[in-house]
Amino acid sequence: MSECVIHPRADGPDEATLSRLDPLPTSALSDSMRRLPGAPGVLPLFSGCRLVGPALAVRTRPGDNLVVHKAVDLARPGEVLVIDAGGDTARAIVGDLLCRYAASRGLAGIVLDGAARDVVELHELGLPVFARAVSHLGPYKNGPGEIGGSVSIAGMTVRSGDVVVGDADGVIAVPAARADAIATAAEELLRAEAAAVDAIDRGTWDRSWIDASLTITRIDDEES
Numbered sequence: 001m002s003e004c005v006i007h008p009r010a011d012g013p014d015e016a017t018l019s020r021l022d023p024l025p026t027s028a029l030s031d032s033m034r035r036l037p038g039a040p041g042v043l044p045l046f047s048g049c050r051l052v053g054p055a056l057a058v059r060t061r062p063g064d065n066l067v068v069h070k071a072v073d074l075a076r077p078g079e080v081l082v083i084d085a086g087g088d089t090a091r092a093i094v095g096d097l098l099c100r101y102a103a104s105r106g107l108a109g110i111v112l113d114g115a116a117r118d119v120v121e122l123h124e125l126g127l128p129v130f131a132r133a134v135s136h137l138g139p140y141k142n143g144p145g146e147i148g149g150s151v152s153i154a155g156m157t158v159r160s161g162d163v164v165v166g167d168a169d170g171v172i173a174v175p176a177a178r179a180d181a182i183a184t185a186a187e188e189l190l191r192a193e194a195a196a197v198d199a200i201d202r203g204t205w206d207r208s209w210i211d212a213s214l215t216i217t218r219i220d221d222e223e224s
């Protein structure tokens with residue numbers, strides 16, 4: 001027997017806020033959070049992965065998934081399991097059976113600072129999985145670990161109840177209390193980017209800010 005610490009439940013934001021975040025790209029959310037939080041190297045396992053949902057944080061011993069199984073039993077439909085496996089890439093923490101069961105329980109997906117396996121089956125299953133690596137070496141099932149509370153995923157703090165958004169560019173955690181304000185900022189940014197796309201296509205994109213930011217030193221052809 002080994003210990004599994006279970007923290008009090010943390011509710012995420014309401015459905016209205018979640019549906020505002022639903023269409024927003026991680027890049028726009030990142031830009032709306034001063035480009036500070038992120039989990040470099042934690043990437044979708046297959047193309048088309050996109051998830052949005054409140055986090056249920058899990059900390060597990062690297063190479064061991066006993067508490068991850070427990071967390072799937074405790075998770076609510078729509079939640080994203082965010083697993084801190086210490087960044088270990090030697091042993092897979094999740095595979096097709098665990099993920100099939102997670103999908104059957106209505107989880108929105110899995111974000112993992114560690115490795116996954118059974119990539120072909122996971123692609124067929126379609127449950128979004130974000131991980132640092134792939135490894136055919138399977139996990140042990142001895143514990144210990146923690147469920148709930150907060151974890152660190154590749155340097156990004158994720159609290160249970162934060163909204164996790166993942167897409168082709170990676171994952172980001174949006175604090176529940178600031179989710180509406182961040183969504184508003186990201187929507188404004190997307191409007192500005194749509195205007196930039198339009199200006200590029202029409203050949204009118206303002207480039208003056210580049211020279212305004214640089215002191216240019218030119219080397220004469222004869223001197224070089």
Ligand SMILES: O=C([O-])CC(=O)C(=O)O
Binds near residue numbers: 092096138139
């Ligand atoms: O053996 C495990 O726990 C991980 C795995 O491959 C699966 O869930 O399919």
Ligand SMILES: [Mg+2]
Binds near residue numbers: 095
């Ligand atoms: Mg398997």
